[in-house]
Amino acid sequence: MTNENFLALVEHRAPRDPAAVLLEQEDGTTVSYGEMAALSSRIAHALARAGAKPGDRIAAQVEKSAAALALYLACLRGGFVYLPLNTAYQPAEVAYFLGDAEPAVFVCRPESRAALDACAREAKVGTVLTLDAAGHGTLADAAATESSVHPVADARSDDLAVIIYTSGTTGRSKGAMLTHGNLASNGLALVEAWGFTADDVLLHALPLFHVHGLFVANHCVLLSGARMIFHRKYDASVALANLARATVMMGVPTYYTRLLAEPGFTRESASHVRLFISGSAPLLIETFREFESRIGMAILERYGMSEAGMITSNPLHGERRGGTVGAPLPGNEVRVADADDRALPTGETGAIQIRGPNVFKGYWRMPEKTREEFTADGWFRTGDVGCFDADGYLAIVGRAKDLIISGGYNVYPKEIELELDTLPGVVESAVVGVPHPDFGEAVAAAVVLSPGATFDEAAVIALLKTRLANYKVPKRVHVIDDLPRNAMGKVQKAVLRERFSR
Ligand code: MLC
Ligand code: AMP
Numbered sequence: 001m002t003n004e005n006f007l008a009l010v011e012h013r014a015p016r017d018p019a020a021v022l023l024e025q026e027d028g029t030t031v032s033y034g035e036m037a038a039l040s041s042r043i044a045h046a047l048a049r050a051g052a053k054p055g056d057r058i059a060a061q062v063e064k065s066a067a068a069l070a071l072y073l074a075c076l077r078g079g080f081v082y083l084p085l086n087t088a089y090q091p092a093e094v095a096y097f098l099g100d101a102e103p104a105v106f107v108c109r110p111e112s113r114a115a116l117d118a119c120a121r122e123a124k125v126g127t128v129l130t131l132d133a134a135g136h137g138t139l140a141d142a143a144a145t146e147s148s149v150h151p152v153a154d155a156r157s158d159d160l161a162v163i164i165y166t167s168g169t170t171g172r173s174k175g176a177m178l179t180h181g182n183l184a185s186n187g188l189a190l191v192e193a194w195g196f197t198a199d200d201v202l203l204h205a206l207p208l209f210h211v212h213g214l215f216v217a218n219h220c221v222l223l224s225g226a227r228m229i230f231h232r233k234y235d236a237s238v239a240l241a242n243l244a245r246a247t248v249m250m251g252v253p254t255y256y257t258r259l260l261a262e263p264g265f266t267r268e269s270a271s272h273v274r275l276f277i278s279g280s281a282p283l284l285i286e287t288f289r290e291f292e293s294r295i296g297m298a299i300l301e302r303y304g305m306s307e308a309g310m311i312t313s314n315p316l317h318g319e320r321r322g323g324t325v326g327a328p329l330p331g332n333e334v335r336v337a338d339a340d341d342r343a344l345p346t347g348e349t350g351a352i353q354i355r356g357p358n359v360f361k362g363y364w365r366m367p368e369k370t371r372e373e374f375t376a377d378g379w380f381r382t383g384d385v386g387c388f389d390a391d392g393y394l395a396i397v398g399r400a401k402d403l404i405i406s407g408g409y410n411v412y413p414k415e416i417e418l419e420l421d422t423l424p425g426v427v428e429s430a431v432v433g434v435p436h437p438d439f440g441e442a443v444a445a446a447v448v449l450s451p452g453a454t455f456d457e458a459a460v461i462a463l464l465k466t467r468l469a470n471y472k473v474p475k476r477v478h479v480i481d482d483l484p485r486n487a488m489g490k491v492q493k494a495v496l497r498e499r500f501s502r
Helices: 006-013 031-048 066-078 092-102 110-122 139-143 180-194 211-222 236-245 251-262 287-295 367-372 415-423 459-469 493-501
Strands: 021-024 030-032 056-059 081-084 105-108 125-128 160-166 175-181 201-204 227-230 247-249 277-280 300-305 310-314 333-337 350-355 380-390 394-399 404-406 410-411 425-438 442-447 477-481
Touching: 006 066, 021 031, 030 031, 031 066, 031 139, 031 236, 056 066, 056 092, 066 081, 066 139, 066 160, 066 211, 092 110, 092 175, 092 227, 105 110, 110 125, 125 139, 175 180, 180 211, 180 310, 180 410, 201 211, 201 236, 201 404, 211 227, 211 247, 211 300, 211 310, 227 394, 236 251, 247 251, 251 277, 251 287, 300 459, 333 380, 404 425, 404 442, 410 415, 415 442, 425 493, 442 493, 459 477
Parallel strands: 021 227, 056 081, 056 105, 081 160, 105 125, 201 227, 201 247, 247 277, 277 300, 442 477
Antiparallel strands: 021 030, 160 175, 300 310, 333 350, 350 380, 380 394, 404 410, 425 442
16 A cells, blocks of 8 residues: 655655755755765654654644754654644743643754743653754754655555644634645645646745645645745835745735835836735735736636635636635535535635545644534535635625634634733733734724723733733733623624724
């Protein structure tokens, strides 16, 4: 039986020449496909020596680097389950993930080790190792003496490869379990849909801990033998300077609004690029139009989520329609359904439900939650609301889930409200998304105080920054007399949104 480990597919499609460049780093140094295979092999040996066995989780909260990519590939190679964590998460957030996933090994930044050791111990993590942005640390030290050859562990397509945590409407994060088959089918669909070849050079400025930067970007490159220019974080002026060498750029809408704010971003500066792709958050029609008139090329918008990788995409050839996310990718099925999970006719708005080889296996250790999110006939409820037009383009018109997307990161209001409610003097709170010129949406909060209580907005924001990842922290916390409620007693978030958007 062939090995269905996703890395086996990657290696099968890798350039014949191991010296072919996989990635270029900001300092100009390069890492070849062969060097990446050797480094991921060494790390796979080191993880096993640290106590990891196939099926064990390996959690990582590390800066973006070639070594961080090697760590992900090492987990696939060793048959471990990779669990990437946003570098913005604060210790209390990390403690939850470690406790829930019970990883055998946790790799963190050297500077945060002291703060995280206690929660790793509490979660009974076997070994804590470190890795910094330059690829140094105790993980690198342990890997240095290991063999540069390690076989790709045998796996079935249904075996777990990665767990991606996504916040939930109840405030508790859920681990979405992605299989080797999910990664393979989605990666191949994207290479086909977007026409990736070994001649492509991807400008990769996305973080490595979410499906956009970890899967979509890396997999398109790895499965086509292409190369990428790796930026540790997004800086529009640096991206602009590198467009002359790139053929494809991927980003969240904020990347494109910032690029458009660069006077040097002209038709000429973008002439080497064949494709600009946007996703993770709605691309405003104004941005789509301004982009097209500035450089004469339409941004290709696509739609995805942690639980399913990429779902739909505008076409590579043919009309890219602003305000839509295109049609289902090859092999994926999408339907717009009514409240009884029955498909609605074209043009009607309803719940977006999906089915296909890209759809995840379920939420880690949450069988009940998993059951709730699937219909009786096996479709996954995305929580997004949309409609198909007559030409088969899907438009996302809203969300059934109470979710804010800020600069491409998801924020569930409940999680922030729970935190606000613990503050002295706060009786109740409500969190909403308000329009923001840079992040698309930004987090804003309202609190109701007990009689006589005082409130220092700046101090509260500073305190929240120690408890929550920075992008979740409200940009403003407004004190109001009462939360607006409807006849059923439900907080009218639309009213607050309107009030705070002015
Ligand atoms: C940073 N800040 C944010 C923020 N990012 N605030 C709100 N929303 C965000 N997304 C705040 C910080 O708290 C800080 O505030 C200040 O902005 C500067 O921080 P920074 O780190 O210097 O910001 P910057 O590097 O400019 O980051 C902005 C960004 C980044 C847009 C480049 O957020 C980013 O890379 N986003 C991409 C997210 C992504 O990859 N999403 C994919 C998810 S996968 P202060 O107060 O401390 O100064 C998915 C599925 C799919 O959704 O379909 O793809
Ligand atoms: P995540 O849970 O971080 O994977 O985020 C997934 C969510 O991001 C989806 O359910 C959508 O709500 C949203 N999303 C992703 N791509 C788009 C897009 N192109 N337009 C609008 N929303 C999007």
